[in-house]
Amino acid sequence: MNLITNNAVTMSSQEIAEMVGKRHDNVKRTIESLAAGHVIELPQIEVIPTATKPVNVYVFSGAKGKRDSLVVVAQLSPEFTGALVDRWQHLEQQNQAPALPGDYISALEHLLESKRSERLAIEQRDQAIATKAQIGAKREATAMATASAAVREAARLRDELGFSARHATILKVETALNRRFSFVNLRRWCKANGVTPETVPDKRYGEGVKAWPAAAWAAVFDIDLADLFGADGEQA
Template identity: 30%
Template sequence: MSVSIATTSLTMSSREIAELMGKAHRNVVRDIEKMLNVIGKDVLNFEHIYHDSYGRDQKEYRLPKNLTINLVAGYRPDLRLKIIDRWLELEQQAQPRVPTTLSEALRLAAEKAERVELLEPKAAALDAISQSQDDLGVRDAGRELGIGQTRLARLLIERRWACREGSRSKLKAAHYGLSNGYVRFVTRCYTDPHTGEDRLSDVMVLTRKGLTRMAETVAKEGIPA
């Protein structure tokens, strides 16, 4: 009898990276956002919310191994080694348990069956959460559609998916776009450049449904970049 326990994808949080590097978390967050923008990754796909010691929602990023190593490539060698050693430790801990006796195999099988039973009621909720990973900001959506951020912003306003309160104000989701599920708000944390304080802000993103609908519109009408 052969029994192994499957593991989820390993990630390392920006808070753990900051602790290992001896850096302020906000500086690591800044480095991560800069890196993700340079390599064309949507930061929202790696963003998570945690509660600080005061119970407030705060932002962190969780990176897979390749992006973690890429992030610290420019750091000092001794700091990079700390990250590499930590990843080796995480990977070793995540190795599947292989039973060596029949009783151990039966015990592992029972544990696995119990976990499956507990997780099944949550399957629908997990599916809904995974869909949000496809949401894209206006810049990344414009790049994926091949029409650019500025042109996409105009289309969003023309089709009443979004609006601006002033000529230079931030793009906001409009009722029509929200009610049809084309756009939605996500809360992001940012550092005020004037005060250095962490603040929360609502940011509009396109859902996968909205991105698909907009792609159909661009293709049908032949909208130029």
Template identity: 35%
Template sequence: MSSREIAELTGSTHDNVLKTVRALVAKGVVSSNDTPYIHPQNGQVYREFLLSQRDTLVVVSGYNVELRARIIDRWQELEARADQFQIPETYAEALQAAADQAKENQSLRLVILDQAPKVAAIKRLASACGAICISDAAKQLQVPPSRLFLWLEKNRWIFHRGGSKRWTAYQPRITSGYLVHKVTALKSDPETGEDRAAFQPLVTPKGLAYLAEKNIGASL
């Protein structure tokens, strides 16, 4: 069962389910099966976990009884479908099964070929050198700078400190390697004589690749 289906059945967000699974993987409680999947609506590549029945039940063990019941019912439904699978008994049935599988493989191949340029672009961004300002990042992502600033603020990447008009990066985004601070020395305070500095958040190649993969242009 996929982590996306767990989110749908329990009414949770996929991000929360991923967080739970990754924490359990880090503890060695469940097996790691981090797998890419292609979103059927926007064609973007995202991540999900494919879990065995045992690992699925471990992941939802902290949920309430009603939600665990939904997961168990779904597993029983999947097992019932597996029991209904019929092995081809005739040559004609075998040919039809092979043709159906070939059709599915061709559809998947077309999707992969369509995604190849997008995946290559994300890899190119991730391997680029140097951090860039948010306005330049917006150009790379082909979104208006004002909308990118709005997205970054809404998703807790940047904020205004103490009424200042300058943007500041949240520390978790710096720690994750998505943003860095460019420090600029300012003139000393005329009253106190203390040196001052201004911080400008810059988007790293890793952060740019993450934003490209999230397809934020479609979410703004």
């Protein structure tokens, strides 16, 4: 269902639905979603009488409406963008109904204008498809960035707790086993084996504290951090 108002060719959401084989209400929801995201401009809505009851349709008109309708079809079914371009050209040619050129120069000018219109339609179709691809890529990048940030934050919080299967502070081991330990032998073992203990932040002291490696705990106190806290760094 297309309209011609004041010599301006228009195309309705109902005609787009019939072209791409979608339900009209689904097409209207796609139009409203793209307009809400400022991808297209919300077209004018008109009431079309039918045999049963009036139907509200969105009406695309003018160069802007033509471009927006291509974006909508690219979102719904990209394979129909070519058919939509052809439909617009057919309607525009019907509306213009140009007279046959009377001379050779006029014929060339008419052909040139036709080719320009065809190229513009193809560019608009490609832009509509690219717009859909950009929207999908942006959503994917945002999701990946959010997931990566969550993983990094979890790792940071785990290490700030001062214990893991790789190293642990004296306080964390004392808390887990309810025993007292001295750092002296742990430090001596590290020096003898050329190992540097980790330094983790501790807000209680306003500075970092030593987190001794699992090998030192095993050699000096026969404590297995993996058994004590679990392989993922939580207390077993």
